[in-house]
Amino acid sequence: MQLKYIGKDITRPDASGKITGRVQFLDDIKLPGMLHAAILRPDLAHGRILSIDTAEAEKSPGVVKVVTGAGCDLVYGDNIRDLTPIAVDRVNYIGQPVAGVIAETLAEAKAAVKKIKAEYEPLPVYTDARDALKKDAVLIHENSGDFWHLPGIEPIGGTNIANRYTVKKGDVEKGFAEADTVVEGEFNYPFGSCSAIEPHGSIAWFHEDKTIEVWSSSICPFIIREEVARVYGLPISDVRVHIPELGGCFGYKSDITVEQTIAYLASQVPGRPVKWVATRKEDFLSTLIGHGIRTRIKIGAKKDGTLTALKTEVLHSTGASADTGVHVLIAATHNSTGTYEFPNCYLDGYSVYTNTPPVGAFRGYGHQESQLAMERMMDILARKLKLDPFELREKNYLGPGKVTSLGETLHTTNGDIGKCVEIVRRAVFSSPKKKAEDDYYYYGRGFAALMKSPKGAPFSSKSCYLKFNRDGSVSINMGGAEVGQGLRNVVRMVAAEALKIAPERIRVYTEIDTQFSPWEWQTIGSMFTTQGGRAVVKAAEKAIAELKKTAAIVLRSEVDRLDYDGDYVFVKSDPTIRVPVPDLGRGYTFPDGVTVGDVVHTTSDSRLPLQSNPDENGQGRMGITYTFGAQACEIRIEKKTGKVIVDHFASSFDVGRVINPVQIRGQVAGGVMMGIGASLHEELKFDGEGKALNPAFRRYRFPTLKDAPGKQTIEFVETPGEIGPFGARGIGEHPLVGVAPAVLNAVYDAIGIDFFEIPLTPEKILEALKQK
Amino acid sequence: MSEKITFTVNGTPRTVDIDGGEKLIFILREKLGLTGTKRGCDDASCGACVVVIDGKAVKSCVFPVKKLEGKEVVTIEGVSEGTKLHPVQKALIEAGAVQCGYCMPGIVMELYALFNREPGASDQAIRDALDLHLCRCTGYEAIWEGALLARKYLAG
Ligand code: FES
Ligand code: FES
Numbered sequence: 001m002q003l004k005y006i007g008k009d010i011t012r013p014d015a016s017g018k019i020t021g022r023v024q025f026l027d028d029i030k031l032p033g034m035l036h037a038a039i040l041r042p043d044l045a046h047g048r049i050l051s052i053d054t055a056e057a058e059k060s061p062g063v064v065k066v067v068t069g070a071g072c073d074l075v076y077g078d079n080i081r082d083l084t085p086i087a088v089d090r091v092n093y094i095g096q097p098v099a100g101v102i103a104e105t106l107a108e109a110k111a112a113v114k115k116i117k118a119e120y121e122p123l124p125v126y127t128d129a130r131d132a133l134k135k136d137a138v139l140i141h142e143n144s145g146d147f148w149h150l151p152g153i154e155p156i157g158g159t160n161i162a163n164r165y166t167v168k169k170g171d172v173e174k175g176f177a178e179a180d181t182v183v184e185g186e187f188n189y190p191f192g193s194c195s196a197i198e199p200h201g202s203i204a205w206f207h208e209d210k211t212i213e214v215w216s217s218s219i220c221p222f223i224i225r226e227e228v229a230r231v232y233g234l235p236i237s238d239v240r241v242h243i244p245e246l247g248g249c250f251g252y253k254s255d256i257t258v259e260q261t262i263a264y265l266a267s268q269v270p271g272r273p274v275k276w277v278a279t280r281k282e283d284f285l286s287t288l289i290g291h292g293i294r295t296r297i298k299i300g301a302k303k304d305g306t307l308t309a310l311k312t313e314v315l316h317s318t319g320a321s322a323d324t325g326v327h328v329l330i331a332a333t334h335n336s337t338g339t340y341e342f343p344n345c346y347l348d349g350y351s352v353y354t355n356t357p358p359v360g361a362f363r364g365y366g367h368q369e370s371q372l373a374m375e376r377m378m379d380i381l382a383r384k385l386k387l388d389p390f391e392l393r394e395k396n397y398l399g400p401g402k403v404t405s406l407g408e409t410l411h412t413t414n415g416d417i418g419k420c421v422e423i424v425r426r427a428v429f430s431s432p433k434k435k436a437e438d439d440y441y442y443y444g445r446g447f448a449a450l451m452k453s454p455k456g457a458p459f460s461s462k463s464c465y466l467k468f469n470r471d472g473s474v475s476i477n478m479g480g481a482e483v484g485q486g487l488r489n490v491v492r493m494v495a496a497e498a499l500k501i502a503p504e505r506i507r508v509y510t511e512i513d514t515q516f517s518p519w520e521w522q523t524i525g526s527m528f529t530t531q532g533g534r535a536v537v538k539a540a541e542k543a544i545a546e547l548k549k550t551a552a553i554v555l556r557s558e559v560d561r562l563d564y565d566g567d568y569v570f571v572k573s574d575p576t577i578r579v580p581v582p583d584l585g586r587g588y589t590f591p592d593g594v595t596v597g598d599v600v601h602t603t604s605d606s607r608l609p610l611q612s613n614p615d616e617n618g619q620g621r622m623g624i625t626y627t628f629g630a631q632a633c634e635i636r637i638e639k640k641t642g643k644v645i646v647d648h649f650a651s652s653f654d655v656g657r658v659i660n661p662v663q664i665r666g667q668v669a670g671g672v673m674m675g676i677g678a679s680l681h682e683e684l685k686f687d688g689e690g691k692a693l694n695p696a697f698r699r700y701r702f703p704t705l706k707d708a709p710g711k712q713t714i715e716f717v718e719t720p721g722e723i724g725p726f727g728a729r730g731i732g733e734h735p736l737v738g739v740a741p742a743v744l745n746a747v748y749d750a751i752g753i754d755f756f757e758i759p760l761t762p763e764k765i766l767e768a769l770k771q772k
Numbered sequence: 773m774s775e776k777i778t779f780t781v782n783g784t785p786r787t788v789d790i791d792g793g794e795k796l797i798f799i800l801r802e803k804l805g806l807t808g809t810k811r812g813c814d815d816a817s818c819g820a821c822v823v824v825i826d827g828k829a830v831k832s833c834v835f836p837v838k839k840l841e842g843k844e845v846v847t848i849e850g851v852s853e854g855t856k857l858h859p860v861q862k863a864l865i866e867a868g869a870v871q872c873g874y875c876m877p878g879i880v881m882e883l884y885a886l887f888n889r890e891p892g893a894s895d896q897a898i899r900d901a902l903d904l905h906l907c908r909c910t911g912y913e914a915i916w917e918g919a920l921l922a923r924k925y926l927a928g
Contacts, residue, residue: 011865011866012870014873015865015870016857016861016865017873018872018873018876019857019861019864019865019870019873019876020848020849020851020852021807021808021847021848021876021877022808022849023873024807025807025810025874027801027807027810027811028801028807194908195908196908197810197812197820197872197874197875197907197908198810198812198872198874199812245872245873246872247810247872248871248872248874248908250908279814280812280813280815281814483872484871484872484873484874484909485871486871662868662914663868666868666869666909666910666913666914669910669911669914670871670908670909670910670911671911673911673912674908674911696813696814696815696817697812697813697815697817697818698815698817702906703912704903704904704905704906704912705899705902705903705905705912705916706903708911708913708916712913
């Protein structure tokens, strides 16, 4: 296919507004009469609220209202309704809102919060699912079995299990009986923070006419609108949600979280907008955190490397509510096969309530956690079988005709893992390792294959509104949240290609506003390019059909005899009989002013095909999109300090079609860097009492320029997919998935020590070297 | 107790009332409406709030307004002229360094100060300057390349 715009480095439309500081982020918004909120958080992670004394705070200067949860009976959640906007009679994690002060200025609100005195009766604290599962463990939600939840979620009442998810394929016992070798391991992917540089925040305004208006740095305006409307008993159309520019997301600004808290505070001061922006500490502890996943894995294989069985147990410390984490567990569980076909699987996952902030989406969404286990085990298995690790993997890769753990048969259009592997293999392993060590360093190389298979809610859709203007320029409006990934440019480039007009003539939306924006479920799962791009193509095709319909009248022809080239609609057999496209945009006006045809504006939407719900064994065709990739690295370990230095990181993904080379490289480079952060430095730590030890950038060490790999090789395979525009698949999360196992496999190569958890800090390496 | 303080912002003299304890970021964002300067942390670690004071890159989230009297402040709003971008901005865009853009004002100001002082700044000097900034989106690759490109542009 000859493409004119796709595949070119076309500058993103939001670049100049961002580089000049002109775009508006949430904290930049000022509204008339705006009040400010500050929130009291508990000093213990689990306890009953005995009393909250707000008398002093109420007298504090500038204070308009002090709000507690006494009497609040609102519950919310998109998957499981286990969230309350504010603690009612009990606190379940350290960052939970206990009371809020609304004041004229932020300084006054903060000063007053310090004057609130709350007393608690402590309860036992569990920060790890293993403790919360013990027989005598206190229930974090006493009535968890009664919470409303989506079908398919299985809480176990009377325990701290918020959901149990099981996948059974084939006969796992038979599979292990057929195996010549069995390997087992347990892996830990600890808590982390998405830590966008822009902290999360929200503004809520209960208007005199009973409508509600919300602004949020969120990627799910429509979920917020629907949930706020439900909770306050309003028609959905009476809630209006605005999403300004977003300063990064990486997962944790998805789902509805802080918005309900701020709405609850604002509901107490109707008529005035209330603004709250997280401090960095609140951003760590009062929105969503990531991971907290332990994966126990057991693999059976024949002597020649053929895999026969997989048993996985995924234990998710999901935090004090599971609404946002339940699908992370599901993804972690069924993707624990990684890129391999196992004829027999028993995959068992548990979301467990614990006393940490709720766990939610983190770029990668469950995939990196359990594939850390799989990709490390592949190297370990290869060693045991005395096989080359590449050969072992190659024997078992998923691909056309192979069947995933969910029973989905893959096709050529799902991509080619083999080609990705070849690219990174060439980049990192083409020559023998130069040296094993010298006076200062140990050297190592590691590899990991990966698969990302996101899906949305069954009703998930992305829609597009496309409008031709009278000069032939085009305006496009969608509900996809631009968090920095560059999706607005994807929209523009896909539309340019589909409409055959220059991208400069296409203007895409900036702010999302539920009053005007087409509906979208939420912008998650690396699905916008695929699903949103498809909606753009559909809207463009409809618009071209509209243009032809009017042209048929003008040219006194018939639609099927006409063609369109971006500039003109013309008669196929005689292109000189034609009408310029700009003349058709709002119908065609004859010289005498008489106008025929409709205004050319179209809408479309795009779902991922959900073909059947999973059966009781978790088997079914569930509208999942698959993308495969491979990653490898060359590292050095400093002997004196134990520090791991990544000299070269190579990644390749079969993305179907590269839309914008600069942007896609940026996605991968950034994702890899996040993965290196997780592998080597980042961990959000809680002590035994559930108190966070490092909720600040200086203590939660995330990578700076000096941690960046010396070199990144980034290449793509383009096996067209079936759904996305011009064959494109998503890429946002994938670059993170294989990083930790590639690094840990390289560490084994360097020093012969197997590690089973991250982050691999210098201290841990020095300690292990000493033991050795 | 409020007092008055006078300083220059992007070439224009301004006088504002202060209580004394505020930091510069507050004055810029809340009193002068210059919201291009961003806040990203509470412990002076992210660099999103960097502005230039008397030629030097400074974290406005910790700079006490009391020390501002008579100083010249340049913020991100004062770097481009009309619609004409500064070479540092142009270079960062061309290198693909802009993703969410939240870190960008601080990084532009850091490089602006560096290259004004030392148009041919060494790789090491650029590295040291950029290492003071956190960016969660780019993995720093494109920022680094943008900085090198900016140096080239500024060298003429
Ligand atoms: S706001 Fe982070 S360094 Fe100033
Ligand atoms: S571009 Fe998003 S933080 Fe740097």
